[in-house]
Amino acid sequence: MVSVVVFAIAATVVLGGAVGVIFSKNPVRAALSLIASFFGVAVLFVIQEAHFLAFVQVVVYAGAVVVLFLFVIMLLGVDKTEDLEVEPLAGQRSAGVLLGLCVLGLVLGGLFLSGPGFGEDAGTKTEGAVALTGQQTQSGRPVRFDESLLEEGERPPADVEGLAADLFGRNVLAFEATALLLTIATVGAVVLVRNKGAEGIEIDEPGTATR
Amino acid sequence: MEVTETWYLVLSAVLFALGFTGLMIRRNPLVMFMCVELMLNAVNISFVAFSGVLNDIAGQTAVFFVLVVAAAEVVVGLSLVVALMRRNADLASDDLSVLKG
Numbered sequence: 001m002v003s004v005v006v007f008a009i010a011a012t013v014v015l016g017g018a019v020g021v022i023f024s025k026n027p028v029r030a031a032l033s034l035i036a037s038f039f040g041v042a043v044l045f046v047i048q049e050a051h052f053l054a055f056v057q058v059v060v061y062a063g064a065v066v067v068l069f070l071f072v073i074m075l076l077g078v079d080k081t082e083d084l085e086v087e088p089l090a091g092q093r094s095a096g097v098l099l100g101l102c103v104l105g106l107v108l109g110g111l112f113l114s115g116p117g118f119g120e121d122a123g124t125k126t127e128g129a130v131a132l133t134g135q136q137t138q139s140g141r142p143v144r145f146d147e148s149l150l151e152e153g154e155r156p157p158a159d160v161e162g163l164a165a166d167l168f169g170r171n172v173l174a175f176e177a178t179a180l181l182l183t184i185a186t187v188g189a190v191v192l193v194r195n196k197g198a199e200g201i202e203i204d205e206p207g208t209a210t211r
Numbered sequence: 212m213e214v215t216e217t218w219y220l221v222l223s224a225v226l227f228a229l230g231f232t233g234l235m236i237r238r239n240p241l242v243m244f245m246c247v248e249l250m251l252n253a254v255n256i257s258f259v260a261f262s263g264v265l266n267d268i269a270g271q272t273a274v275f276f277v278l279v280v281a282a283a284e285v286v287v288g289l290s291l292v293v294a295l296m297r298r299n300a301d302l303a304s305d306d307l308s309v310l311k312g
Contacts, residue, residue, distance in 0.1 A: 007214045011222050018226055021245050022233035034245050037226075041252050044219065048263045050271050053255075060278055065248065065285050072289050073241060076296045088303070093236045100232030107224040111217075141268040162268040163275070171272055178279045185283035189290035 006047055014040035031069045038062040049143060052160040141166050219260035227253035238303040240292050244285065251281050 017037025024030040038061040045054035087093055141162035167175055230249030237243055255274045262270025295307065 001212065003214045004212050007218060011218075014222065014226060015229065018229040018233075018249050021242065021249060022229065022237065024242075027239060027241050030242050030245055034248065037249060038252065041256060044222075044256055045259055047214070048219070048259050050259050050262070050274075053259065053271055053274055056275070056278060057255075060282060061248070061252070065282060068285060068289060069241065069245065072293055076293065088238065089305075092238075096232055096235030099235055100228050103231045104224060104228035107227060108221065111220050111224060142266045143263055143268055143271070144266055159268070159271065163271050166268050166272045167275060171276075174276065178276065181283050182279065185286045189286045192287070192290040192294045 003047055006043065010040045010043040010047070012040075013037070014044070027073050028070065031066055031073065034069070035062045035066050038066070050159055052158075052163055216260045216264040220257055223253045223257040223260070226250075226256065238305075240295075240304055240307065241289075243304060244288050244292075248281065248285070251277055 014037050017033045017035075017040060020033025021030045021037065024033060038057060042054040042057040042062070045051075045057060143159065143162070144156075227250050230246045230253060233246035233249065234243050237246065255277055258270045258274045258277070260270075262268065262274075291307075291310075295309070
């Protein structure tokens with residue numbers, strides 16, 4: 001019963017934050033709604049016992065990513081409110097909402113009308129995994145440990161241990177590739193925002209910089 | 212009453228659709244990026260839910276990689292926005308057509 005209440009509160013925060021992002025006139029408010037949504041997702045991770053991911057969710061998403069958004073908003077001075085009443089492209093809103101409803105119907109249809117699921121009548125859970133991924137891709141690292149197999153007073157290993165074993169075991173090549181990806185992204189960002197004539201730069205008087 | 216994985220998957224579907232709708236109806240590139248982040252988070256919720264129901268940590272590893280790719284995507288996307296908004300602070304998504312050269 002407690003988990004239902006926690007789920008309900010977290011889901012409300014997640015969806016409320018998402019609605020706030022979509023309908024905020026001010027980009028700063030949209031970014032703050034995004035933080036609320038990310039915190040709700042972190043709570044959902046905690047109640048599914050993905051403690052490390054909840055931690056990373058708060059540090060990376062609610063911390064770094066949203067701060068980056070806010071930094072760009074403040075740097076560019078685009079924190080003006082946007083008039084949502086005018087619709088520059090006629091029919092964009094209604095078409096967008098219609099497409100969104102189509103996507104929702106598609107995903108929910110796929111969820112409830114698709115093949116073998118996870119219920120008792122749908123076979124074992126291994127069949128579910130194969131139905132989902134098309135192949136046997138199990139890491140062999142469980143999320144939950146059988147309490148009866150543990151010795152007296154022994155605590156089950158934390159989720160981060162299994163995550164690390166999987167990440168640095170069979171996924172180590174992909175992990176190294178992400179290092180390359182992050183390096184390329186950083187270099188790309190530097191190249192994109194570089195001021196070409198920065199050598200003979202003229203420094204503006206404070207407050208006179210053109211936007 | 213117990214929270215089953217179906218609850219998480221339905222929540223994930225609704226969040227994904229909300230992010231998609233925002234991406235379609237908003238014209239500010241910054242807010243559109245935030246909507247993409249919402250969609251990525253929706254997928255992360257279902258990854259963790261599947262990880263729980265299959266009792267396999269691989270789903271959480273996938274979330275880890277999504278997180279890294281999302282961070283890289285935000286860096287490159289925001290630097291594009293900065294480069295373009297320096298010229299025109301009232302940038303709308305249509306103005307990104309200058310990228311086609």
